[in-house]
Amino acid sequence: MSWGYKPNNGPQKWVENFPIADGVRQSPIDIVPGQASYDAGLKPLDLKYDPSTCLDILNNGHSVQVTFADDTDSSRLTDGPISGLYRLKQFHFHWGASDDKGSEHTVAGTKYPAELHLVHWNTKYASFSEAASKPDGLAVVGVFLKIGGENPNLQKLLDAFDTIKSKGKQTSFANFDPSTLLPGCLDYWTYDGSLTTPPLYESVTWIVCKEPITASSGQMAKFRTLLFSADGAAPDCMKTARVKNEDELLSKWCSSSS
Numbered sequence: 001m002s003w004g005y006k007p008n009n010g011p012q013k014w015v016e017n018f019p020i021a022d023g024v025r026q027s028p029i030d031i032v033p034g035q036a037s038y039d040a041g042l043k044p045l046d047l048k049y050d051p052s053t054c055l056d057i058l059n060n061g062h063s064v065q066v067t068f069a070d071d072t073d074s075s076r077l078t079d080g081p082i083s084g085l086y087r088l089k090q091f092h093f094h095w096g097a098s099d100d101k102g103s104e105h106t107v108a109g110t111k112y113p114a115e116l117h118l119v120h121w122n123t124k125y126a127s128f129s130e131a132a133s134k135p136d137g138l139a140v141v142g143v144f145l146k147i148g149g150e151n152p153n154l155q156k157l158l159d160a161f162d163t164i165k166s167k168g169k170q171t172s173f174a175n176f177d178p179s180t181l182l183p184g185c186l187d188y189w190t191y192d193g194s195l196t197t198p199p200l201y202e203s204v205t206w207i208v209c210k211e212p213i214t215a216s217s218g219q220m221a222k223f224r225t226l227l228f229s230a231d232g233a234a235p236d237c238m239k240t241a242r243v244k245n246e247d248e249l250l251s252k253w254c255s256s257s258s
C-alpha cells in the first residue's frame, strides 16, 4: 500500500513508513504574518524561466505535474533567501474537495482552495535526485490560488487534463511559461522546511508568495476531475493537501518593494 490521502494511507499515517514526519523542520506550516520577522538582508526573488524547457504534463497519482528540461540554467531561481542558482525541475498543485480548502500552507489559519509549487534544485549538486535529500538542496516557490476571475494562463494546463485523467498518464506539453502563473508582486515569506509528501526530506527552502493568483470556481472544479486511480481501477477523485500540526513559524519576511 503506497502513501496517499485516504484515512488508511494519508498524512496521519505517513510517519509509519517515513519517521521524519516527526522531524524538526516539517512542512507545511501555518504562516502567522504578525509573528514573522522582517529581514532587510533578504533580496527580491529573481526568477527567469525559458518556455522552451517545458517538456510534459503528468498525472502522477497524487498531483498534476509539469516537468522541465533541467540540463541547462535557462529556467532558474536566484537571489531571494538563497545563495547560488537553483534550476526549475517541475511545478505541481495541491487542491481540496471544495473551494474552502486545499492549500498546504495556511496564512493565520486561512486555507486557500489550492497551492502551486515551483520546485527548484541547487546546482551545487549534480542532479535533482542528489539535491533532493540535502538540507540546502531544494527551493520551492509556493503561490496560493484564490477564487476569482477565470485565469487564462491556468486554462492552458486545464485543457490538457482530459488526456491525463488517470494515474500514470502523461502527455507532451510545450512552450508553457510558468512565470505567467506568478502574482504581480513577489513579496514572500521564507522558512526552512521539507517536502510536503513522502519521503518528506528536510531539504526545502520555502519561499511562499504573499499575493495569491486567481482561478475561477469552474477551473478549480476541473482539478477535481483528475483521478488518483489508474485506468480501469475504481475511479477515485484526486484531492490532495497535507495539513501539518499548527506550529510556530520562525519566518523571515521580505518586501522587495521596500
Ligand SMILES: NS(=O)(=O)c1ccc(C(=O)NCC(F)(F)F)cc1
Pocket: 117, 119, 132, 140, 194, 195, 196, 197, 198, 199, 200, 201, 204
Ligand atoms: N509538495 S513539495 O514539497 O513541493 C514536493 C516537491 C518535490 C517532491 C519530490 O520530488 N519527491 C520525490 C523525491 F524528490 F525523490 F523525493 C515532493 C514534494
Ligand SMILES: [Zn+2]
Pocket: 092, 093, 094, 117, 196
Ligand atoms: Zn507540492
